[in-house]
Amino acid sequence: MADTTATAVRPTAHVITLAGRCTAPSITDTTDRDTIALHVAAENALSMALGLLRNPQGSAADLERATARACRAATMLKRLSAAQAEGGAA
Numbered sequence: 001m002a003d004t005t006a007t008a009v010r011p012t013a014h015v016i017t018l019a020g021r022c023t024a025p026s027i028t029d030t031t032d033r034d035t036i037a038l039h040v041a042a043e044n045a046l047s048m049a050l051g052l053l054r055n056p057q058g059s060a061a062d063l064e065r066a067t068a069r070a071c072r073a074a075t076m077l078k079r080l081s082a083a084q085a086e087g088g089a090a
Contacts, residue, residue, distance in 0.1 A: 038080040045073035 049069035052062045 035080065035083055038076055038083065042073050042076035042080060045069045045076060049073065 046069070049066040052058065052066035052069065055062055
């Protein structure tokens, strides 16, 4: 005999799919020192911003510093992108 027990159906939440590391664009010239320096600067700025944001005792000043680091990272990424389009570091 079939199970006739009623179960509540919950609507599913909207899921945002994030790209994995394997889909990220790669740097074509990894030997160019300026390109590597821009990449490192962007990663360090993002890491610092995340560190400040993850601090459970974070203050308004920490949020301001995290915002500044994120803006710096965006600038470095913009320069890196322009350098890749031109074939070398800017």
